[in-house]
Amino acid sequence: MTAWSERMLIERIREASKGSADGLITSIGDDCCEIFSSGSFLISTDSLIDSIHFNRSFHPPHLLGRKSIAVNLSDIAAMGGRPRFVLLSLSLPENLEWEWIAAWLDGALEILNEYDCMLIGGDTVKSKELGITVTVLGEPVGDSAIYRTGAKDGDTIWVSGPLGSAGAGLALLSCDHLQPVSADKAVFDALLKAHLNPVPKIALGLALARSGHVSSMQDISDGLATDMAHICKASGVLALIHAERLPYLPELQIAADQLEMEIEDLILRAGEDYQLLFTVKKGQETLFRQSLRETEPGIFKIGEISSGNGVFLKKKSKIEEISFQGYEH
Incomplete structure (x- = not known):
């Protein structure tokens, strides 16, 4: 199994996240991303912790990548909004295989693409436990969000x-x-x-x-x-x-x-x-x-x-x- 490094992961995300979107001024590569909006934003965040919110023994990494994003997109749907941008923070054990991380990321990027939602930044750190935090930004449609x-x-x-x-x-x-x-x-x-x-x-x-x-x-x-x-x-x-x-x-x-x-x-x-x-x-x-x-x-x-x-x-x-x-x- 291949060991992972933060530089490998960031480069993998950067290559997969190339492109532009309405409202996006600057994305991965600066200290912050910059977005423009003429109205309000819907913002939701969720953290998933290994052995608490998911079980790697039966949850394939590709599907877990999709689910990690889906649960946040669902929050935007619940207020009648359209998801636009995602920030991703990963806490990864040093002994976690690169193949597992790559498969997880493939699933996350796949579902983002399906809903025309763009990964624009985040953070990665080494830790004892595997943790995934996703923040999604969306826009309400109609007169306002539904509460x-x-x-x-x-x-x-x-x-x-x-x-x-x-x-x-x-x-x-x-x-x-x-x-x-x-x-x-x-x-x-x-x-x-x-x-x-x-x-x-x-x-x-x-x-x-x-x-x-x-x-x-x-x-x-x-x-x-x-x-x-x-x-x-x-x-x-x-x-x-x-x-x-x-x-x-x-x-x-x-x-x-x-x-x-x-x-x-x-x-x-x-x-x-x-x-x-x-x-x-x-x-x-x-x-x-x-x-x-x-x-x-x-x-x-x-x-x-x-x-x-x-x-x-x-x-x-x-x-x-x-x-x-x-x-x-």
Whole structure:
């Protein structure tokens, strides 16, 4: 295996990041990058630590590179923005193989290219633990970004796709004793991909922002129960979720049975689905559906907003509070 050096890595990034973009004045090569904007910027940053946020024993470096960027792009999508620029800071053990680093970087650059987002700077240091910090800058579209604070009594609650997949994928990958996982991998392929290679909902986030019918939004990173509670707390409202409306893939039940887990826990409390969770303004549901007709996203109405506080789940005739029952950092 080839040893790495900071100079090798910087040169590799510099060569891969050549080019220009609207608003970029100067990029890698000076002490700072310089950008120009006539409006506001959306800025998000996330840190991923080896053995805490990812596991190198089953997460291929190329896919981890993609995911490291995707989780930040999802934050921009959650506010109805377009990602533009990325800053990357890496803390790398001295004995980490260059081949692993190169494969990780290939994945990161690949997804940046897919979303027309440019790596413009960052930092690298040697450390005992592998750590990855990504900062993304984006621009809102429409009149302004979409916040968590806009949900109101009478709004309806929606999600952009199936829930619980990433949590099930992680559990399957983490359970060495489950032989069927390797034997029947094709059955669980979508669940495994949901964890290893999540897809940020950039196009949908932009469409929702342009529609003018969305009152609040965020992405689902810590589980529906917790992320809906963030919106409710910020907006000062109550959410009622209908259990029978919650979308999930058919193979999720098979995975839950093999993992000896409750499917409800995966759907409500498992994190990293990176679906968009949003509310549609009262009385605008028909117009909202018409505005998204061309994009035809697989979106699902799962509940309603009313006055009060907290998140409640309705199962048949039973109602229980589920506020902040997802992942805690």
